[in-house]
Structure formats: structure tokens, C-alpha cells
Amino acid sequence: MKILILSDSHSHFENIYSIYNKENPDKVIFAGDYAKDGKELSFAVDREEDFYIVKGNCDFFDFHTKEIIEIELLNKKFLITHGHLFAVKKNYDIIQKESENKGYDIVIFGHTHRAYYEKLKDIHYFNPGAAINGEYGILLLEDEKIEFIHKKL
Template sequence: MKKILVLSDSHGHFDKVLKIYEIEDPDIVIYTGDGLRDIEELSYIYNSEFYIVNGNCDFFEKNYGLTKILNIENIKIFMTHGHLYGVKKDLNNLKNMVQEVDAKIGIFGHTHKEVLENFDDFYLFNPGAAENGKYGIIYIKDEEIQFFHKRI
């Protein structure tokens, strides 16, 4: 089983990111942008696998790219911050992209609001804003997926 910590939008609140990590002790961290320095500092301290994309507020930071496609335990995951897909307006563009790349999970941030939507053949998941103590956990075991929204 893989335990995945999903974080987004920490906006300089490293103390919260660190506390969340220490509570959860994940195998993998997925960070969807807006506060790259926070997640980079965390990656210097801990040896989990880190997958990172830039957000709209990360334009002067290191370039991790705006999207990534991961394969974790045979589950294809599309990750992005969400601003390129207009997620504050609706999720249609993001849904189309997740379907286009044939991913099982689309992970995003940007809205600072928790989202878990289950469609016929995929999920959309937003952990909420880490700056508000919000985060997500995904467990993947034998292609079974469980999602949780949490808050410190």
C-alpha cells in the first residue's frame, strides 16, 4: 500500500507543511504549487518521493512544469495547479484533460477548496489549501483507491 500526501497552496506556511508531514509520514508527496519553497525545504529534510508542479504564484521559482503524469501502483495520475484549466470557474477543462490523458485521478489546487468528485472512470481531487491546514491523503493498494480530506 502507498500512502500519498497531497498538498497545495501553502503560500509560505512551511510550519504547517512540516506539521502535516510529520503527522502523516507518507511514502509519496504530491504538491500542486503556490509555495514551492515550502515543499523544497521539506524535500531537503525527508526522503519520501516528491512530485511537484508550479502554481500561478510560483513564477519566480524553480520550474517544475505546469503538469505531470505519474504512475503510482499502476494508477495513472494527472497533476496540475489548475489555473490553466479555469478551475475557479468550473471543472470542465480539467475533466476533459484527465480523460484525454486517460488518467484515473486528476489532482489540482488553486481554488483553496476541497474537492472529491467521482466520475464514471476517474476522480478529481483537490486537498484544499495547506496555508489553512488542509491536506489530502490517498491510499492506493492493489488498484483500490481511498481518498481523505484532513485538517490540522
């Protein structure tokens, strides 16, 4: 399964549309800041059921999108959040503690506009960087194989 991971598009829809068409993913995770862009992309490609979207700190008037969602794909438990609720610009202590306590396998977040990947205590932490800058991520997920890739348009 190929999962496209996006965050922080900040109304640069053309970037995420180009990225989507370049990668042709099975699923899409949008980790906030202009969740509207993620929703518009899901409508444009007519695959709303394959999108997982959370809102971020810049989604002021979005009263319908959640700030945190949990999903399970191929027996892996995901936390998807923008990251602002976990103070990820300061450090990763809060999000790591929450992830360990809740038993997540994969944590997806944005907010910092910096690409990041680390595996700690069997938990994968991934920030794709900012789509406003053409940055994004790919997660290749198959049975026990988990591979994260940072990319740029």
C-alpha cells in the same frame, strides 16, 4: 501506499512540515503555489525522490518546476497540476475533458483553496484544500483500492 497531498501553502512551511510529521507518508504530491515549500520539505526530510511537485500561478520566479506532470503509481495514471491552467476556479469542464482524452485515473489539483473530491467516468478528481489553512489530503492506494481522505491540522 500512503500519499500525502498538499497544495497552496503560500509560504506557511510550518504547516506542511507539521502535516508531514503527523502523517509519515510514503510519497508526497505538492500541487503548487509556493512550490518552494514543497521542495524545502523534500530536503528537510531527505526524501526528494518521493516528492512530486508542480508550480502554481503564484510561483512567479520558479523557472525550473513544471506546471503539469504525469506520473504512474501502482498502475494508476496521474495528472498533477495546480489547476490555474484549466480554469478550475470557474468550473471543472476543461480539466475533465483533458483527463478523459488522456486517460488519467487520478487528477490532483489545488488553486481554489477548497477541498474537493468527485469520481466521474472512472476518474478521481481531488483537491486537498489549502495547506495555508491546515487543510490536506491523504490518498490510500493499494492494487485496486483507491481511497481519498480530506484532513485538517
